[in-house]
Every structure is written in structure tokens, then in C-alpha cells.
Amino acid sequence: MGLTRGDLYKGFKDKKTYLRVLEYCESKAVADAFTLLVGQPGADDVERIVALFDSISIAALRGEHRGCFLRTAASGGRCRPDISGAVLLKMHGGFVRPLQHIRYYRKLKSRASRVFWFRSMPGCGC
Structure with a gap:
């Protein structure tokens, strides 16, 4: 599309x-x-995580481009570090807070990072 x-x-x-x-x-x-x-x-615990990933998969199959704006804002660190930092913090909190109570949290935490979440998100056509 050519947009930056x-x-x-x-x-x-x-x-x-x-x-x-x-x-x-x-x-x-x-x-x-x-x-x-x-x-x-x-x-x-596993059902809850699967529900989240199912919702992402279903949205992608329907052609919905959920998260494009947020992903662009979060990855725009050099342009607007104040904004991208705040977006990353909120998105990270949206995943971490509910996951802290699951049995496998420590194992997940040791393997995951913010970068993982962005690299693992399906392409949204941005």
C-alpha cells in the first residue's frame, strides 16, 4: 500500500x-x-489461551484486519517513542495480567517476550 x-x-x-x-x-x-x-x-487455563488464538484465527479467515492500527503505533518507536511505549505496555498488560494466575505462567514467561507477540501475530494486510 505504500503507507508508512x-x-x-x-x-x-x-x-x-x-x-x-x-x-x-x-x-x-x-x-x-x-x-x-x-x-x-x-x-x-489451556481453554482460555486457545479461545484467544481461535478468535484471532477466525478474524483472519474472515478477512478482518484487527490490530493493524495498534501494531503500527506500537512498532513506531523511532517516530513516537512515547506513544509506542505506552501501546506496548497496555498490550503486554492485556496478556500478562490474566496469564499470571495460570499454572504454566513461569514457563510461558521464560519463553515469551513482547517481540514474540508481534512476530507471532498473523499478517493483517497493513
């Missing part, structure tokens, strides 16, 4: 508007992931 991170940022009237849209997208995407990872009462 800077083009995306410049597409908004001002920084305030950009941040409001970004905050809305964060709250929706992170809240959805958090809800799936917390799961229903009595849900098995």
Missing part, C-alpha cells in the same frame, strides 16, 4: 485526535483479549 507509520500519524487532524482514536482501539482490542484470557468461571 508517519503517514498514519499525519492522517489525523492533530495529536489529540490520534491519541483518542488510538485509546479507543486499545481499549477494544486489549479488553477483548483480556476477556478471553480471563475466561468463564471454571475455564481451564
Whole structure:
């Protein structure tokens, strides 16, 4: 498509508007992931994680491009380190908080990193 991170940022009237849209997208995407990872009462740890990845797979099969804006904002560190750092922190928290209570958390934590989450996300056509 030829768009850069800077083009995306410049597409908004001002920084305030950009941040409001970004905050809305964060709250929706992170809240959805958090809800799936917390799961229903009595849900098995593995079932909760599978539910999250199933939702990502289903969205990709439907052609939905969920997370493109967040991923672009999070990876724009050199352009806007303040914004990308905040986005990464919220996204990381959306995964870590619900996972801290599962039996395999220490093992997962030792193998995973923020970079892993971005490299493992399916291409979203951005």
C-alpha cells in the first residue's frame, strides 16, 4: 500500500485526535483479549489461551484486519517513542495480567517476550 507509520500519524487532524482514536482501539482490542484470557468461571487455563488464538484465527479467515492500527503505533518507536511505549505496555498488560494466575505462567514467561507477540501475530494486510 505504500503507507508508512508517519503517514498514519499525519492522517489525523492533530495529536489529540490520534491519541483518542488510538485509546479507543486499545481499549477494544486489549479488553477483548483480556476477556478471553480471563475466561468463564471454571475455564481451564489451556481453554482460555486457545479461545484467544481461535478468535484471532477466525478474524483472519474472515478477512478482518484487527490490530493493524495498534501494531503500527506500537512498532513506531523511532517516530513516537512515547506513544509506542505506552501501546506496548497496555498490550503486554492485556496478556500478562490474566496469564499470571495460570499454572504454566513461569514457563510461558521464560519463553515469551513482547517481540514474540508481534512476530507471532498473523499478517493483517497493513
